[in-house]
Amino acid sequence: MSAHHTAIAAGDATKKADPNKLSCCGVGVGVGGGGDLHFLPKKLVGGGGPSALKLALVSFLGVILVLAVDLSLTGAGAHRGLRRQYQHYLAGGGAVAVVVSGNGEGEGLNSNALPWLTVPNPSNFTEELLDRWLTPGGSPCRDSRTANISIPNLDDAAAAGEATELGAPEIHEFTFWALDDAGRRRCLGGDFFEIDLSGDEWKSRPPVVDHGDGSYSFRLQVAPRFAEGGFRLTIVLLFRSFEGLKFSSLRFKHRAELRRIPLLFHRSDASPSLPALETCRAADFARDVWSGRWTRLAKNDNCEEVDDAGRYRCLEPEHPCEAPWCAGPLGALESNGWVYSAHCSFKLFTADAAWRCLDGKWLFFWGDSNHVDTIRNLLTFVLGVADTSAVTRRFDAVFTNPSGGPGTVRITSIFNGHWNMSMNYLGLHSLRHKGFRRLVSSYFVGDDRAPDVVILNSGLHDGCYWTSVRAYVQAAEYAAQFWAGVMADVRAHGHAVPRVFYRTTIATGGYARDLAFNPSKMEAFNGVLVEKLKRHGVLTGGLIDNFDMTFPWHYDNRCNDGVHYGRAPAKLVWRDGKIGHQYFVDLMLGHVLLNAICNG
CATH class of the missing domain: 3.40.50.1110 (SGNH hydrolase)
Structure with missing residues (x-):
């Protein structure tokens, strides 16, 4: 019932950026994708004394970069409240370390402790749900159908026959893209994914965010006490394009298991600690x-x-x-x-x-x-x-x-x-x-x-x-x-x-x-x-x-x-x-x- 559960947390992209342009830019895939959010051409920052023309060009590119990052995180035309909510989702609501594993980069604000994985209370839930559900989209967004997904880092390891190794208890975030029958990235959200993280002593539903542009993010966390042994990350596409919300949903079911990925969580004496859970009050x-x-x-x-x-x-x-x-x-x-x-x-x-x-x-x-x-x-x-x-x-x-x-x-x-x-x-x-x-x-x-x-x-x-x-x-x-x-x-x-x-x-x-x-x-x-x-x-x-x-x-x-x-x-x-x-x-x-x- 949250932003991550009903795929409305990261914005309603009522005005769509060109997905082909986004996919080929370093910032186009957002946090957790394959791009470098801090990319800047070396020729613009290196060499001898910069000319006025070079400085102006650097400033201009910097503005474009900030705008592109903002769009990749929230979707063009996204509601500011949803933007803040997604930023809260990434940071866990406080000044703490969060490991973002989709592109191997994280930003630690406080390396002495890590938070428990939580989800912020949604804001304007009903309004945003209706907006997203009624968004008509346009060609090719409206006409394409999700048939598969792409999770760059996890797919690479699985293709090599290896289990991805992650630290415990860090929070790891991955971004994946919905693909159509031809393997092209879709530019609308609305798919309902069932994601399961299971081990011999652990079962949880990783929280998911739908960015509204065909990309989705999920987060994983395992407490060190349960990190031994292998884990399975299973991703099932149950419904596509909000079709689970239809009155008669049975004829729209998809229920395709898209991934079953082996994971290994490791812990060490140097691993950060988690605050002890307290009995609910x-x-x-x-x-x-x-x-x-x-x-x-x-x-x-x-x-x-x-x-x-x-x-x-x-x-x-x-x-x-x-x-x-x-x-x-x-x-x-x-x-x-x-x-x-x-x-x-x-x-x-x-x-x-x-x-x-x-x-x-x-x-x-x-x-x-x-x-x-x-x-x-x-x-x-x-x-x-x-x-x-x-x-x-x-x-x-x-x-x-x-x-x-x-x-x-x-x-x-x-x-x-x-x-x-x-x-x-x-x-x-x-x-x-x-x-x-x-x-x-x-x-x-x-x-x-x-x-x-x-x-x-x-x-x-x-x-x-x-x-x-x-x-x-x-x-x-x-x-x-x-x-x-x-x-x-x-x-x-x-x-x-x-x-x-x-x-x-x-x-x-x-x-x-x-x-x-x-x-x-x-x-x-x-x-x-x-x-x-x-x-x-x-x-x-x-x-x-x-x-x-x-x-x-x-x-x-x-x-x-x-x-x-x-x-x-x-x-x-x-x-x-x-x-x-x-x-x-x-x-x-x-x-x-x-x-x-x-x-x-």
Whole structure:
């Protein structure tokens, strides 16, 4: 949902420079390409005393050079806000060293420390998305189709049969170009690339920027703790030319694996350090976009099959986390050692700690059926509640600590896929039903109190209902106004306003990557609704980026059935033909929700 995820971070090139001229100039390929951004002809700077004519020529070329660099970074006619955003993206938001590996050059502002790879909050997300989506382009831009890519440095090593070696924990940036069937560089963006960085103990989605001129940049970072062994950089072209945003996306799918590149990350005693991750607090949920990673801290090599209950209980339940990647019982996640972290790390809660936090609280969920799975898994795996029959699409129930200790929590969940809870595929349009609006509002003004915490989510149903991005933008604006009105009514009744979080919609997996709720569309919809909710002052709690959490596991159906990551364990044949399935991605979300609720 970010600039890098929906390909709008580096500018909307509404006025296109000549791609042939750009490709043959030293500055034409931008940062990370094959050109030298500091090129200046030696004859102009060397030799005897410079004449006035020479000085004038040098000055003139210097101005042209600066303008060309600016255009290569941002696209001709780009919005200044996007230009600043891309510069922030490159620098990590601070005066720190960033290694730019696409052309072997980097600029270190402070060589003593390196930042964690992060992505800045997007600005004018909806406006820029619509501008880019509606840009008609022109011949040859409009008529050419992406068929391949060119990543000069990485391709050269792969062609020689070698793995590219990179340092850890430096941030490495590479620029690649989209090519048409004839191998020519394209001059428009809009392609949706799935990029995966995987090792035996590491899985992440490198953040991507679409420059709008046919070039794209992505960044890689691996922490030294996990740098041993080989890595694979996989690049898949899922949709071309914003076709994933179309109403019926299946017929436009491309899904071509363009690269699988071997990488080696090395570390040394002289490697710069990273700041230690700290457990997430309230302020950490203010980020609109996360760029996290899954790391494997332990592994039971003998645990390959599920038990009779369909569960992967590979580690002892009390197996501890390893600081700073998480805190608490890693074994309780039933992931055989995998855990998620982002710009901060997360506590994995014991039942006692979770009940102490939730005691007396009222949680309100509004979203798609993934909410139902998460609530059930939270009750079952964390809180120890055996009877979860009350957890349906629409329910309001109070749960009590089954251990006999203190603890009660009220949970309300309203399915938003349709105003009729037995039906589907309306999404945000369900709010156009007056009775449904009254139902939702009644929980906030009908009692002597309002919920303490609200978890909102747009949902996969929106991908099936809205015929265009513009139609969804209008629906998101209506939804944001509705929720702003609900919170205004809470204040008017003298109640405490709840902390409101938006939990981004998942990245659909396996076969569902091609459908109407594909990752390209749902990520864009996430970004639109988050921006609308923030502008109306609704998100008083912040954001939980479940899209980023699920993306590394969305390539197949091992951790999902296509549209759910939290289906209950069962020793049955799963969608991929194997017995049982991995459900830990949704369990991790449950613990992340507890961090948001409890660590304020």
